[in-house]
Amino acid sequence: MMQAEGTPWWEQPYRIVQTNLRLIDAGLDPLALARQVREFGATALTFNVGGIFAFYPTELPLQARNPLLTRDLTGDMLKAARAEGLRMIGRFDLSKGTRVAYEAHPEWFVHNEAGEPQEYNGTYQACVNGGWAHDYAHRILDEALKRYDLDGVFFNMTGYQPVDYSGRYRGICHCRNCQTGFQEMFGRALPTREEFSDPAFADYLEFKKRTSRAASQKLYDTVKRLRPETGVMGNGHGSYDFMRLEIQRAVSRPAPEWPHQPGELTRWAASIGRGKPYSCASTNFLDYQWRYASETPHNHLLRLGQQIAGGAQIDYYLFGTFDQENTEPLEPVRQFMHWHARNGQHLTGTVSGAKVALYHSRAADLHAGATATGKLRTNAFRGAYRLLLEARIPFDFVSDQVMGDADIAAKLAQYDAILLPSTTCLSDAEAAVLDAFVAQGGTLIATGETGLYDEHGGKRDEFALRSLPVTRVSHAASTLETYVRIGEDELDFPHTRLLHLDGWYWHADRRDAAGCMLTLLPQPKYGPPELCFDELEPDSNPGVVSQSFGAGRTHYLPWLPEWLYFRDGLPEHRELVAQLVGAASQPPVKLLGAGPVEITLRVKDRGAGERVVHVVNYAGQRQSAYEEPPALHGLRLGIHRAAGEVRLLVDGSTLTLSGCDGEGYSWVDLPPVKYFEAVVLPAATA
Known part of the structure; x- marks a missing residue:
């Protein structure tokens, strides 16, 4: 397999097949599997190595060996992969141990406030702050990487996992390591529940972030110490060489299925990856509880189409091997893989040419429960996503996770407009970067509670953004059922003069230079029909407040048209935002x-x-x-x-x-x- 001299293989076009092996797969034929993977059109294979169970003859007493193993399956698979010109990525699940490890060191594993271990099917969840994660996992890596010249490593289910495979919430870990670490970091006891009503919960979110990143960095350093040329596949949090995310259904999520998950993940990966390659593994199966029920081939092709449209590499995730109960998706995906192989030079190594961005805030997601509109957060963001996509406006994400980068001003300069859909939580540093973007000629479009909270969910007295045409909220209405009227000379709406508004409206103090468009109507009667007409004159509350700021411009919408678009899908709400975007950016x-x-x-x-x-x-x-x-x-x-x-x-x-x-x-x-x-x-x- 040829690659540019000095260029890691993961920076070349790649197509991965991941086989999540069961214990009973210990008898598989490595040569046959390698041939199947190559003929499928893949360039790399992700294959079980160690962690919960070793698929090689481990000598570590606390790492359980697959009891059905009769050979060095990992070593034989590596040889077979090499013979077929494939890269091999070793899959390690270091998130759990078996009973032998738990009984030897119960203090290494998660225990809830009542002292109960997080056990599932004879496996025990390892604590991020315990000895399994800090020591024994690295002994497993040391043994495996000294034996096998793996091209890459993938760590499954890293970080905090308070929900088990059955979807049961098992509680915050209260092991001695977590209690001591949290006390030392924040000077207080762990929260008892993951709710903002517990005053320690906001600190617990920061605790999880810091400790997870430290654990990820330690794993990365161990791999690079042992084999510097081995690529580390990460999930976007912590240290990695290339990113692997996962597209799957979860039937526990509210229906209908969100069809834009692949595009959303690829945009997020591009926004935080700082130029590193990324892929989104399309799971062959429906959900974890139904690993033998395959997705339709049409869903896989929609997923794959979104991924290449977002610049992602290709990853396909099988439970077991190609011997599936439902084989219907395999041939269409194989055909796609071969098409990608023929055209990969046009599909990889690209960057987005979009001139519009949607702001993606992890802080706003994590701290939604601390805000007044937290329950609307996901659908407001997805409404903004849908309206840009359905207005056929190419767009990227700008992530709060890179706003502290030294080159952030240059990154933002490629955009004409950035949309902030009720982005509640902004740090002072984020706000300053966004204000500078506007001052240099960019356009911001913000809705709802954008910037009314700090990065930890703390309520602000004023909006964080100086560039906004409003300063503070005097009061907010949350149960309106009314309309926003479009004036005769306002925007381009030849067939309607009204936009319906349901729910929130923020009465905000305007800056002296602010201008207004559209007008909030008083709440009308809606029954009986004979009484449904306007009796009051419109008041002075606008639907859009705008101002110039430096060389740029900002628009503030004191309501949530993007949330209404997600719920109701009326084109007027889409067109309102699209016209504000279009005034700032000519689409390429x-x-x-x-x-x-x-x-x-x-x-x-x-x-x-x-x-x-x-x-x-x-x-x-x-x-x-x-x-x-x-x-x-x-x-x-x-x-x-x-x-x-x-x-x-x-x-x-x-x-x-x-x-x-x-x-x-x-x-x-x-x-x-x-x-x-x-x-x-x-x-x-x-």
Whole structure:
């Protein structure tokens, strides 16, 4: 397998098959499996090595050996992988131990406040702060990596896991290590419940973050000490060389299934990865309780289409081996793998060409329970995600986790506009960076409680952002059932003058230079029908407050149109935000025609080289069902500053762009799009 000299293999295009082995798989044929993986189109295999059970003849007394093992399965698999030209990633599950380890050192493992261990099917959850994580896990790595020249390592289920495989919440760990560590760090006792009503809970979130990062760094350092050339696959938290996230259903989540999980994960990975490669493993099965029930092939192809549209590498996760009870997804995924192998040079090593960003705040997610609108947080964010996607605006994430980077100003400078959907929790440092972005010419669009809390969920007296056209909230209404009126000369709404508003509205003090658009109407009667008409004049409460700040501009919406869009899906709320975005940013690509599609733009050489437009078809998704999508006809793609020919990687045809229109776009009619299409464009013209 060839690679550029001095370039790690994980920085080349890769396609991984992960086999999560059972004890009964100890008798598998490594040569046959390696051949199957290669013929499937993969370049690497993730394979069990050690942790809970060793799939090699371990000599460590507290690491249980697979009782069905009759050979050095790890060693034989590594040889077979090498013979087939595959990379091998060793899978370690260091999150648990068996009874032999627990009985030898119960203090290494999680115990709840009542002193009960977190046991499941004879395995015991290891505490992040205990001796299993701090010492014995590293002895396992030392033994395995000295024996096997693995190309990569993957650590399963690292960090705090208070919920078991059955979805049962088992409680906060109150082992002696956690109690002592928390007392030393914060000078107080551990919380008894994971709720903000417990005054110690906000500190506990910080405790988990610090200790998890320290544990991750220690694992990374151990691998690099033993084998510097071995790549560490991480989950985005802590230290790693390349990132591996996971796409799966959880039937416990509220229906319907969120169909944009793959795109959301890839955008998050790109936003926090600082240029490191990333993949999102598509689980072959439905959910953990039903590991033998396969997803539909149509769901897998929708997932894969979103992933390549977001610049991700490819990872496919099998429970067991290719010997599946339901084999229906395997052939379509195999075909995709081979298509990716033929076209990988256009699909990997790219960066986003989007000019719009959606702000992703982990602090706001973690501290949602401390805020007034915490229960709306997820759906407000997803409403903003949907409205940008369904307005066909290419967009990225900007993550709060990189706002302290030295080059953050340069990273933000690539965007014309950033949307903050009720991003409740902002630190002073974050606010300063965002204010500087506006001052340099950017546009911020913020809704609801954005910046009314600090990064720990503490309530602020004023908005954190100086660039906002409002200073403080005088009072908030939470149960309104009314409308926002669009004035005759406001925005472009030829067919409606009203946007419905349900729930929250924040009455905020405006800065002297602020201007206003749209008007909140007094709450009308809604029954009986004979009495449903306006009796009162509109008051002075606006739907949008705006101001210039330095060379840029900010818009504040004192309500939650993005949350309403998630719930109700009326296009007026989408168009309101899209028009504010459009006033600040000319899209690099446009797509016309009917159908539920996503469009993204990827570029080579940091924007100076080849461009690839991805079109993803969601027509096969209905609620939680993923079926064969109808091909979408009549789509027309417009590219700004382009001329010449374009090549379609799925259809295989080459098409010629039309001449530029008055806005600088050249157009091409796309052939029918089934699952997705990738359109290779020439580099942008001057």
